[in-house]
Amino acid sequence: MRPAAEQASDAALMSQRCDRSEPMTHAHPHPRRRLRAVACLLALSTVVAASQVLGEHTGAAAPTPEPDQRQAAAPPLTRDTFADPPNEVRPKYRWWQPLAFTDDRQLTAELEQLRQVGAGGAEVSLQRSNGPGHYEAEHLSTYGWGTPLWADKVETMLSAANANGLSLDLSIGPRWPATVPTVSDVNDPRAAQKLVFSHEFHPGGTTRSGPLPTNYDTAPPRGARMTLVAALVAKCEDPGCASQPSRRLLDRSSVVDVTARVDAGGELSLDLPGDADSTYALIAFYQTPNGHTLSGYTATVDNYSLDTLSEAGARASTDFYDDAILTPAVRSLLDEMGTAELFEDSLELGGQKWRTGFVDEWTTRRGYSPIDVLPALAGAGAQGGLPGRFPGEPFFDFAGGMGDRVRHDYRQTLSDLYIDNRLDVLRDWAHERDLKTRVQPYGEAIDSSEAAGHVDVPEGESLAFGRNDSAHSNVQNYKVVASGAHLSGAPVVSDECCAFRGHVWGATVGEATDRSNLQAVYRGYAGGVNQIVWHGFPYLSRGLAGHGEQTLWPGMSYGGNDSYSAAFGAKGDPSWADYRQVNDHLARMQLVLRQGKPAFDLAVYRHDLGLGLTGLTADTLIPSSSALAAAGYTYEYVSPAQLRDDDARVRDGVLFPDASAYHALLLNDQTTMPLDTAHSILRFVRRGLPVVILGDLPTTTPGYRPDQDVRLRAVIAELVRQPGVTRVDDESEVPGALERAGVAAAAAHATPSDAILDVRRRADGVDYYYLFNQHSTATSQTVTLAGQGTPYRLDTWTGEITPIADYREGPGTVTVPVRLAGHDAEVVAVTPRQDATFGGAAPRNQGPEASAAYSGPAPEPLRLTDWSLSVDSWTPGPSGLPGDTAHMAIGPVEVAATADGALPAWSELGPDLADVSGIGTYSAEFRLDAGWDGVTGARLDLGTVVDTVRVSVNGRELPPVDQMDLRHIDIGDRLRPGVNTITVRVASTLLNAVRIAPGVDTGDRDRMRYGLLGPVTIEPYAATAPVLTLEAQQRSLPVADGGYNEAELLVTNASDRPVSATLTATGADGIAATAAAATSIPAGGSVTVPVAVRNTGLASGTSTLAVTARAGNGLEATENLTLTHSANLALNAQLTRFPRILPETTTAQDRFPEHLAVDGSTASYYASWGKTAGLGPTEANPSTFGLDFGAPVTFSSVTVAGRADGATHLGPRDYTIDVSDDGVSWRTVAVPDHPAAGGTTSFAPVTARYLRLRITDTWDPIRPARNVQISELTVAR
Structure with missing residues (x-):
């Protein structure tokens, strides 16, 4: 029998589940919630008894999904499936089409192209077609989305996709946010709604009469009906509130609802209380249509964005699909396919979200009416006042954090309504029609982790998750989305990749840069992704030349010729043929990443309603450069909703043992927590789950239930007394705390390094590890992997599975060397299996023997400096139409290396190649001397190449090469005595040719450097000597x-x-x-x-x-x-060993890491942790930014440039410049006094190894400051 205290905790937990700050009474509850509501009717004695019988959980078990509710699990990994992965694990392409203005033969041909290039499917995405009258109703009534012709096109595409073994996904509407032709009236109740307010101020003791104020914070759409939600009167805390520039505090106890006194004509007369020394606000709140429209896609004008919070909004889409698109023929083809998905893009709708019945929903779900606290929502913005998101500064507020509580309840209600009335409705409808749902569940103030569990395929994107919209994506954001899939049983997590702003026609496969396609893909994989949807594949559009970019060579792209990448396809991409090898490689990785289930060392608790989008500085995530990452721990995020799920149980000290199998839980500086969540965590600890608490303890509940704060603190006090709980002050202490709790890293690094990020999956007696080098420079490490048996390297480029000879076994572990090029990734499997897939272990290294000298000539590495180059140049054909590409042979041209071995780019080889794009073939002859006679293995190092590469040695083409690591191309034993020939085929991007194409506007984009850039060397790695x-x-x-x-x-x-x-x-x-x-x-x-x-x-x-x-x-x-x-002594754009950021530097937001302050660019910046007022530096709690120069250096000036956001500066305001010889004892050398833009501080020369900025305040206009942001730090002699 369990201890009485534990039974009491279970009883308290059930009580909290039935009376919580996050009530789960929903209009259309999730099946698990329906069962939970029934459980709430049971007596607590029954609950305790049941928990004793079940041994784990007090609630009813979650229903097992029906077979058609989830995509089938991936096929098992065998030598055959790894060599040639099936279509269901292959990458997809977003397929842009000009509505139904397409040719059936071309549609069929393009699907065949996708099959040939190794794709697994296509997602149909629409753009308006270019041409005279194409935006007019006459044209759109025939070719628009949802017309009979469009349904015919869907049938054609489905038929061709089935014939090619591909999947075909359909978008929920012609664009996003979702619209349908049947909602074209601004006052249609199915259209998105918003909350607006107006206000006026009056001295106390006066009388006002007449119409309600009309100074709306956002203008209602033309012709829109406005529905009065509430009219309120409240006293200002400050009599001068009328002239205050920011949030105006109101006396909560003074709020009076005067809605009933507004007459039928909208007029209100009232006598205000108080006297002339007081000020009162009259605030009127209205529901009005959002007014966001879409035109040019259907004959109806305008089509209004649909309500994402009501079932009626979802039904508008599903009803239209049923009536106009899902014809019997289409339904039959979908049934034959069985894998099609209905896709909805991210939520990007402005305005403060509302819907009919919102007040009633709030009252039911939160347990109180929001009417008299609505002032806290006035001007809260599209994200509902989500701290750190912009815009979102409330016009009115309540003191003591009360307004934050109200806004949290607003956001939670938004999240609940979106999940219940949209995601669940769409999924249920889709399953009845042989469809799955794929959704990007972010962009609004929603619980993205929970929402991801309510779709068949949750999806992230490299663009919205980027540091900015032209740089790499944030691994941590993917983890938030992936956790919902992992805990709900969805086997696929998707990624829209790889859109980089201003990079169309210039997207590269490799290069260890922030904007190469493979690094973006690999980051997604590191965050839990296992399906890529390439952005994108444009249809070969037709029409009269000269009517928009779709009708000019090279053809359609997304947003024009200076917009987002990419534009894949043979019609405009010289590297297209090489994407067969790329897609085969990624399919093998995705096959691995769908095996079995993910396994994590720990879960990180995260309660944040709203996953940030591009460029926003409100991350609440652990940086990928953290001590956890450096130690090799695997983790993801869980939200309160997931912890109250019926599957949230602990068995043998493991949380969610049948899903992600977390061995510990981390509370990451969490100051708020729902009461029922605290009870759940206490119960988990008592059942053996280790918990590490980093930083502050939760002291308040998040919603407007302040009466629960005392109860929460009591539970937390009990929690910290448990022997399984450890408290630490700094993130660097977390790995040690986990080790003491018996939780080892699944992929432990011999030397702490954040270079390698790890993903682990377990299936059929195999531990699979995905290892990604997130740095731009190569890394060599020794990694100890959890698992028993023999380690194997799964070469995802060639499809080979080979045992690793150089390894050591330990108790339940295998230690292997890992060497990865910058931004490269690999897969390792550990298994005791000996079968057709895993078997034939390589001979083990038996350790050192006695040293001996050798005689005879040693093979010398060769540098290849002289090449012959021939180029197939791609240019517009005679018609200038898309797809009409002319080819012109240029060369051969002799290419010679400089003294350091570097080879010139094509554009540097004379005017004939200055603006050429296409395919270049390099060849070089060389002679091997006698020292090479015994060489049995050699490696080719190509140095830098732009873009894709194929290599032949003596007329034999090599297997596909790792495009991210062109320094280690294994040419095996293909060399021969005497004369040898190496041929390197390089396919460029199309940008240089597009830049000078007639009528094409690419803006001011720079010419790219193409070709084999070297240095090129051949080095032996195995020989008889x-x-x-x-x-x-x-x-x-x-x-x-x-x-x-x-x-x-x-x-x-x-x-x-x-x-x-x-x-x-x-x-x-x-x-x-x-x-x-x-x-x-x-x-x-x-x-x-x-x-x-x-x-x-x-x-x-x-x-x-x-x-x-x-x-x-x-x-x-x-x-x-x-x-x-x-x-500049601080400069380190390459992230080399020194100068390096001191570990005690205040933790960065993952999108704005520390190294961006020393990368030589003021366009990028470091942002410290903190998203809400008061989390920035203070005298009592300063922030630091420090450097280790590696050795003592002498300097006499420091320049600090704060990040500028328009006219607003967010850099350091009050700080000292300190130096140290040992990193422990510090002395101040200067106290700068500069304007908001920053400046240079000079002082007498000092010699020191360490430098830091000790920051106590910033120029953040929100007070007290949220964080500190530094665009560049310069240190000079």
Whole structure:
């Protein structure tokens, strides 16, 4: 029998579930909620008895989804399915079409193209067609969305998709937000609604009469009916409130509802209380149509965006589909397909959301009427006053945090209504019609984690989750969405990828940059994604030339020729043919990432209604650079709704044991918490779940139930007394707390490093690991993976599965070396299985043997400097129409490398190639000397290439190469004595040709550098004689004038005996470089050796550092690095070893990481943690931004540029500049006094290894400050 205290906790929990700050009484409750409502009728004694019988949970078990309610699980991974993945795990393409103004033969041909390129399906997405009269009703009545012709097109596409084994997904409307032709009246009740307010101020003791005020905060749409929700009178806390520029505090106890006194003509007469020294506000709230419209897609004008909070809004879409699109033929084809999805894009509708009956819904769900607290919503904005989202500063408010509580209840009600009346309704309807739902559940103030559990395929996107709309996406945002899928049993998490602003026609596959396609895909995978939908594939549009970008070469793109990437397809993409290899590679990764179930080390509690979109600074997420990531812990986020779910139980110390299997729970500086959630966590702890509390304890409940605060604090006090609870003050202490609690990292890094992010899945006796290097430079680490048996490397580029020889076994673990290029990823499996898929373990390394010397010539690496280049140039054809591409042969052209081995780009080879796009073929001949006679394996290093690559050696094409790692192309034993030939085929993007195409406007976009840019070397890695290789992990290293850095060189000993190696380095005048003493390299192993570099005079340009490794057996290897020089000691755009950010730097928001303050660009910026007023730096709780220069350096000025947001500056205001020799004892060298834009502070030269800014206030206009934001930090001699 369980202890009485635990039984009491269960009884209290059930009581809270029936009377909570987040009531779950819904108009259309989720099945789990229906069962929960029944459970609330049981006596608590029955609850306790039931819990004893069940041993786990007091509520009813969640119903098992019917087979047709979820996509089928992925096919099992075998050697056959890994070599040739089935279509259901292959990437999809967003397929842009000009409405029904298409040709059936072209539609069929384009689906065949997608099959040939390795796609698994297409998502139909519409754009308006270009041409005379195409926006007019006459044209749209035939070709518009939802017309009979459109239904015919859907039938044609479904038939062709089925014939090609593809899936075909349909969008819920012609664009987003969703619209239908049947809602074209502004006052249609199915249209989206909003809440507006008007106001006036009066002295106390006066009388007012006449119409209600009409100074609405947002203008109602023309012709819209306005429905009075409430008229309120309230006393201002400050008599001068009428002239206050920001939120005006009202006396909550003074609020009087005078709605009933408004006459039929909308006039109100009343006598105001008080005297002339007081001020009263009259506030009128109205429901009115939102007024957002869409035109140019249907013959009806205008079509109004649908209500996302009411069932009527959802039914408007489903009814139209039933009536106009889902013909019997279409229904039959959908049934045959069985995998089609109904897609809805992110919620991007402005205005303060409302709906008919909102007051009643609020009253039912929250337990009180919102009427007399509506002033807290006045001007709260599209996100309902969600702190840190813009706009959202309330016009009125209540003191003591009361307004925040009311706005939370508003957002929670929005979230509930969206889930119940839209997501659930759409999913139920879709399942009845052989469809699944795929939805991007974010953009409004909703619980994205919970919402993701109410769709078949939740989806994120690289654009909205980006640091900005032209840079990489935030891994953490994907985790929020993915958790809903994982806990609800949905096997697929999708990603709309990879839209980068201003990058159309210029999207690259590789390059270790923030805007390459593969790095964006890999970030999504690291966050839980296992389906990619490429953005996008444009239809080969037709029409008269010259009528918009759709009718000019190269053809349709999204938003024009200077807009968002990409525009895939043979009609406009020289690299299109290479995407077969890319898609095969991604399909293999997605096959792995759908095996079994995900497994996590811990869950992070997150209660935040609203997942931020592009550029917003309101993250409540743990940075991907955190100590948790550096230690190798896997985690995702859970919300209160998920913790109150019937599956939220603990078995053997594991939370959600049948789903994500969290071994611990982290409360991340959580100051608010629903009471029932606190009871749940207490119950989890008592059943063996470790809990780590970082920072402050929850002290208040989030909604307008302040009476629950005392009860919450009592539960939290009981929680922290439990032996399974650990409190820490700093995020860096969390890994240690987890280790002490017995929770080990699933992918433990031998040396803490945040470079590698890990995903783990378990299926059929196999632990699968996805490992992603989130840094732009290479990393070499030793990682200990949870699992038993033999480790295998699953080569997702070639489809090969090979055992890893270099590993060590431990108790329930396997330790393997991991080497990844910048932004690259790989898959490792650990299993004891010996079968047709996993078997034939490689010989184990048996450890070092006695050292011995070798004689005979050693093979020397070769640098290939002379090439012949021929280019197939792509240009507009004679008609200038889309798809009419002319090809012109240019060359051969002789290409020679510079002294450092670099090769010129096409645009640097003369006027004939200045603006050429297309496919270039490079060839080089070389002779192998006698030292290569015994070589049995060699590696080709291409250096930098733009864009895709195929390689042939002596006429034989290599298997697909890793496009993110062109430095380690295995050419095996394909070399032969004497003369050899290597051919490198490079496909460019189309941008350079588009830039100069007639009639095409690409703005001021720069010319791209295409081609094989080198340096190109061939290096042996296996031979009958031993081989020593040397590889710089960062080929480019910043070393400022007077600065210090450390190069990291990977030394590999390809022999069967250990060797001792010594490194030496030589640089230009002013560069001093030293390496560590002799280093022992095990047989067949590698060791990373640092080389210290000092710069004593080079303030600009570049220089070369030559490094040589010499082994005791006479072997040598060399490597050259490029050193970049500046006068800025803080500059480190490449994220090399130094200067590095101090760990004690105030935690950054994940979209605005610390290194953006030292990347050399004022367009990017670092933002510290904090989204609400008061979380920014203060004297009592300062923020810090610090640097470790790696060694003592001398400097005399520091420039700090705060981030500018228009005329608003958000940088440091009050701060000191401190230095330290040891990072512990600090001394202040300056106290700056600069305007909001920042400035330079000069002082007497100081010599120190460490520098920090100690910030106590910022220029944030919201007071007290939310955070500090720094666009650039410069340190100079």
